[in-house]
Amino acid sequence: MELYWLALLASCIALALAAGTAALVLARPKGSERMVEVYEAIKEGAKAYLSRQYKTLMIFIILLAVIFAIAVDYGYFASGRFGPSYFPYTGLSFLVGALFSALAGYMGMRVAVECNVRTANAANGGLREALSTSFKGGLVMGLCMVGLALLGVTLFYTFWRDPLLFAGFGFGGSLVALFARIGGGIYTKSADVGADLVGKVEAGIPEDDPRNPAVIADAVGDNVGDVAGMAADVFETYAVTLIGAMLLGWPLYMKLNNAAFLEYPLVLGAIAIFSTIVGALTVRAKEGGDPTPAILMGIVVTAVLAIIGFFLATWWLFRSLELFYSALIGVVIVVLLAVLTDYYTSYRHSPTRSIAEAAQAGPAINIIRGLANGLESAFLPALVIALGVVGAYLLAGGYAGHVYMGMYGVAIAVMAMLSIAGIIVSVDAYGPIVDNAGGIAEMAGLDPKVKDVTDILDAVGNTTKALTKTFAIGSAGLAALSLLLAYMNEIASYKGISFGELTSKLSLARPDVILGLLLGGGIVFLFASFCMKAVAKGAFGMVNEVRRQFKEIAGIMEGKAKPDYAKCVDIATRTALKGMALPGALVILSPIIVGFVFGPYALAGLLIGCIVAGLALALMMAKGGAAWDNAKKYIETGAFGGKRSPAHAAAVVGDTVGDPCKDTAGPAINPMIKAINMISIIFAGLIVSLVLVPLP
């Protein structure tokens, strides 16, 4: 009953369709000479940044691959469950994972850059054309990410079978995504905050005005941060979720001799790809209307088709429906998180309006209120996820004491959630594309009606962006939980004891577990701190540079002299590359140090401490940031004095504070909590045998 060929087929179709759609988009015209000029500047900046980022990472990645090949593959596989083996499974799959992840990020960035200018040009022809171009760009990305991840894992499975052998693939993806998120996030927000604070606030010129020296850096940042970072992030979440589910399927496969437990996650992925393709075809805007329903309809169609497919596949493979219920829970979680995000971040609802109202009493009260709302918005999603875990566990059979089934059920819920990432990414990537199209229209001095079209599309993009951000955080938290279970399972297997025996030792009352938990919380805060600090430094440098250019370059304000864009691009690039080092080192070293010094139980505590604190902090930062942003937008609609009122000035401060929260530190926590789990899984074998301070 081998069904994994379905996954191979689906991933190849996804990639082929992505290529075809890309060709269609590329065939469209780029527009006027000035537009091509702006496009070239952005393309150069983005390519230059990504290639420097990847070059910096390359040496490091190769070094890690060698370490894995020697320490992990040779060192413990030789004495572990695989019998003597000198083949560098982990090292090799790690390299491939890193490569795929980098490729995903690079392609995402290229597609976005090409689509930005073409969407701006298409907006000349009206809403429908512009939506079609931008959504196609998003779709290329969505299909690429999902196709690459599913293809990679399925190929490894075809040749190597045991998912532990290619866990390196997931970690390679995580690591590149981690750096892409951190670096891209620092880049985009250093540029954005710097550009806004001097341009909009001090000099009073509009956003994306070509007189602002930081405007090209800002546009580059949108592509390398919001798009390339997000693409690499979704790729890795999908990949580690698949591998996590297979790792937890492994003991069931061994016990029940049923390969369906290994292939089921792959099949879910394949079904969701087919559903995504049909769903994407339904996205078509009518001229003049609100495009939101069309876009949401694409997601709904995909989800419904996927659920039907999951139902059939589950029955076909297992002749029982327990695991289908777990999968269903995954889809329900997506819907609930979307509703909660909308409530906490849209200015149609009271929380965001209250932030706008508070702005009347100045920036401080605006920020206090935004912090309060951000803190609050962490609770209900955490509740949904917590109940989801228990539900998926119990429905899959965990209630009857089948611990392995319960854990596998949790992993399946996450996989079901992630399986529809293709359509979600399409919708998410569409946002920055239209945003940038608007920027290009402004910079190239196009007819204002073009900006009107992109503004309508952009407003929709803001809603969908908040939705997908919660999706990313929620799925990251759940994926990390299933990785944590996989880690425990590996520890049990290396110790040669049953999972039940292991869990009986992994008690909350152990001092080493408590140590790990406390450190886990502290590490997440430290990681977020590094990200925020890098943005503060970069933005500080950017502010000074833009102030300097405004002062020293004569005629810049009258549009007679050209600002020195390259200098600002350089500041953002250097800040981002320097800023990646500390948080990256923290993520890689902390599990290794804690694991080898205090042992596998302390490390388990650290992992869950990271998940608990990371989930809450990431939710708070993402939602708080989006709410500040939308509170400002609400005031711009005319509330509380409208634009140029003191309330608006106060709201701009809140928006700026929220920027690095929602676009740098918050999203970087997602790959962080998964990377820290993946590295623990890979080192599990070594950690079990070499501990400095082993507690009984």
Next chain:
Amino acid sequence: MELYWLALLASCIALALAAGTAALVLARPKGSERMVEVYEAIKEGAKAYLSRQYKTLMIFIILLAVIFAIAVDYGYFASGRFGPSYFPYTGLSFLVGALFSALAGYMGMRVAVECNVRTANAANGGLREALSTSFKGGLVMGLCMVGLALLGVTLFYTFWRDPLLFAGFGFGGSLVALFARIGGGIYTKSADVGADLVGKVEAGIPEDDPRNPAVIADAVGDNVGDVAGMAADVFETYAVTLIGAMLLGWPLYMKLNNAAFLEYPLVLGAIAIFSTIVGALTVRAKEGGDPTPAILMGIVVTAVLAIIGFFLATWWLFRSLELFYSALIGVVIVVLLAVLTDYYTSYRHSPTRSIAEAAQAGPAINIIRGLANGLESAFLPALVIALGVVGAYLLAGGYAGHVYMGMYGVAIAVMAMLSIAGIIVSVDAYGPIVDNAGGIAEMAGLDPKVKDVTDILDAVGNTTKALTKTFAIGSAGLAALSLLLAYMNEIASYKGISFGELTSKLSLARPDVILGLLLGGGIVFLFASFCMKAVAKGAFGMVNEVRRQFKEIAGIMEGKAKPDYAKCVDIATRTALKGMALPGALVILSPIIVGFVFGPYALAGLLIGCIVAGLALALMMAKGGAAWDNAKKYIETGAFGGKRSPAHAAAVVGDTVGDPCKDTAGPAINPMIKAINMISIIFAGLIVSLVLVPLP
């Protein structure tokens, strides 16, 4: 070898000395007529607020006592380890605990109010007189808190022996402290932020200027928030730590038939009281010099004497020194936390200077940088506490597999830390007293040289305040951990299984434990959100009221018309009383709901999730807030443009954002994580027998 009479003796001496010192202070003159007038206004406001707060709480406390008497005492003690019993142990001890805690808060407030005006008057006579008066006031409080807590617990122990019977005493204390912290924190920061934003920032009049309508509310807030809240908080931390240590001593007492395990924590408390008295006697400032060394010397002398005493008592009681090492770790943690706090919050060091530097680029970058530093400052204290837990556990004998000894060692480390709370409170309370003395000097129009004297003392107060805040958070985190262990121990005892068996079930891999952990993190964030939101609302109302008075009351700015102080006092009072309800309900209901719906394991997860997230968040808020405050002060010394520069204006925004973090939400998390643990301990028996969704 019964030594607990030592504790009775020490606590009575402490209370007698407090009474004597209070009489000395009260005998001093209050000063000019105008000073008495201001003093009367503050006293009225503070008394009115506290009596309304206590009245609001009273019905609720009595209701809870009845519930405890019926549900806990009659319900499960009847079938539990105590044999049939209809005596309302929990209900009664709960009432007494609540009463003592309220008394501690009330006395703290009264002493502070009386000392403020007398310190202002004494400052006429120079630094030495002023320090003597203010420090005596602090000492009265410190001795009262510690004396009351030790006396209460020792008396209960004398008559009832089993600490579980008087766990209610700790919870009563926690509950009142919780509300005192929340209510007081909301009150003080609504008034402070409101007064500053309109008075200092908009109208440009100095702090504590009598023309500001919110100035009396602000002074009242300092007394009911910083002093009464802190007093109730320290009282309850001390009490629950004692009870927690005795609860963990109980199984050792039963196993080894050695009552020393029950009395040892009481003896440590007694020794530390004697050390505190000697230490306090050494605090004497020389005229004209910096009073910091004199104050720090008092702490050092106390700590050294206490350590010597602990050494002798440990040897005397156990003829071995294992537990002494654990106690020593407790004292070392205090020192390390103090050093870290100084590094992260004093403007002598780079973190706070970097916040001041960032202010040059405007309020947004100032706030981003402060958030980043706050997040960072959570890490090292968490590391210190985590290592302390492992160290105390291992040194007490946990390494050799004596789980009970290990847990008891952790509790002893916390008790050692808390035992010197008397001198710490003296130093802490001295801060608000001189701060308010300065305010009274300003309001009563005293000679500027008086303000100079109080300013010197106040600067020292800022250092010691940051120190004691970290002490409070660190000890709260550790105390909560020892309560968590006590909770687990109770669950084991009600299930009739050994602690080892229980811990083997309390695994990180259980879905209900994961649920609890995730919810625990979310609940802390929600709790902090409620506190911040109340301040945002209160300050918003205050800003509008002060703006209104400035506009509508003619001659207010020229000092010809008197502002309507009472209106502002009323706004702060109403905001505080209303703001207490939600966070209070959250703390009481969440463990009960999670416990009864998902069982004792989920509740254990919730408790530790609260501790992990609560510790990190409280540290971040306390340190971040203090750093923003001191960054502003650093600019006021002339850095980056000095007072009235744009950097200063930006730093004022940061300082205001930090205010509710460091004085409302941050400190309220301390009693919150202990109260949530105490209520779980009290309901442990019922939760074990009545669970809706029990997992195997």
